[in-house]
Amino acid sequence: MGRAAVFTCIAAIVVFAVVQDRVIVAGVGEYVSASRDAAAGRRPPVTIDEIMKPAVARSVRQGALWGGAALIAGLGGTRAVRRRQSRE
Secondary structure (H helix, E strand, C coil): CCHHHHHHHHHHHHHHHHHHHHHHHHHHHHHHHHHHHHCCCCCCCCCHHHHHHHHHHHHHHHHHHHHHHHHHHHHHHHHHHHHHHHHH
């Protein structure tokens, strides 16, 4: 189970990083939009911390959720295949 577990862990880390990146990018887009609206007078001025602190927290939560799901699915699948192979 060693090699499959290593590959599963790497895949879970990659999933975490990709999801976290996508959520951060969405936060940056939200900040840019809010800054443009503030410059046009459609809303009060906004700081980067107001938008990005919650975005970073969301990105870590979502990354951990999806990375954990990938890890559980990968390790569970690996275990099921190993059990099936040992029965045959």
